Amino acid sequence: MNKIITFGEVLMRISPLGNKKFIQANNVEFYFGGTEVNVGISIANFGGDVKHISCISNDFIGDTAISYLNKFDLDTSAIVRSGRPLGVYFLEVGAVMRPSKISYNRSHSSFSEILPEMVNWEKSLEQGKWFHWTGITPALCKGAKETLKEGLILAKEKGMIISADPTYRSALWKYGEEAKDVLTDLLQYSTIFIGGVNEINEVLGTSFGYSNDEFTEASKLLIEKFPNIEKVFDKIRTSINSSWHKIRARMWNGVEFKETQDLDITHVVDRIGTGDAFAAGLIHGLQKFDDYKAMEFGAAACAIKHTYLGDVNYANESDVISILEGNTSGRLNR
Secondary structure (H helix, E strand, O other): OOEEEEEOOOEEEEEEOOOOOHHHOOOEEEEEEOHHHHHHHHHHHOOOEEEEEOEEEOOHHHHHHHHHHHHOOOEOOOOEEEOOOOEEEEEEOOEOOEOOEEEEEOOOOHHHHOOHHHOOHHHHOOOEEEEEEEOHHHHHOHHHHHHHHHHHHHHHHOOOEEEEEOOOOHHHOOOOOOHHHHHHHHHOOOOEEEOOHHHHHHHHOOOOOOOHHHHHHHHHHHHHHOOOOOEEEEEEEEEEEOOEEEEEEEEEOOOOEEEOOOEEEOOOOOOOOHHHHHHHHHHHHHOOOOHHHHHHHHHHHHHHHOOOOOOOOOOOHHHHHHHHOOOOOOOOOO
């Protein structure tokens, strides 16, 4: 039992080349991604055995997306197909003081029609060790929420580790259910919480601040309300401007608070998927290291993702460990 299971929408990202706005552009480039699949591919790049479950368009775009996942050795056997198109989002990449902008086209995507009866969870979770979910999926539609819940119930029955990244985005919740109610319901099946005070406040209806002391108190209250949650990990981003960020992480593991040092990213190539890179690094690290080193590994994975174009972190384990060892100069390797 060693498979990592991820479940969520696969999206195509379309962007003008460079840092152009669409009104300037005559050419665009595309990438495949999506919150949970970004996590899955990154874990696979670290050497993990990953299965991604989704609903993808039954056309040549869907075929291309599945080929992309297969390129990273993801198990796509549980992906179902749909007559609806693949979800798309459009990204204008900002620079310096100009922020990036995103517009989604996913309301009637292939994933938006997923229903519980379309996924054979018993078969899909065979050999499963870890199930990772995010708040993006249950926000998209009722079918996705219900399908995810069925998977989580079975995963808990099987004794799998379940990590939750609530990722609250108010603009996504449009089908009539309250985010707080849904996330609270789903968190009862989870054992690892990947999120900070914003997510905890959303779930608990609290108003904790951002200091380390308040993060610790918020984490303790979260664990009190959800005794199944054992550990809380939070990634912290400090934005100097669109092109210069600092990343660190902190945790409350039920016993102690710890925090990593800042990693300075003085030239952001692409910040999309960096939170997913943190989650993937953390999940991989927790299977190999102690809690603090796992958190360090996650923060370093997040940092190096800023250097890759596209939604996915292409770094392998040795790339991340090299950063942990202090090799951040970017000198040429021969």
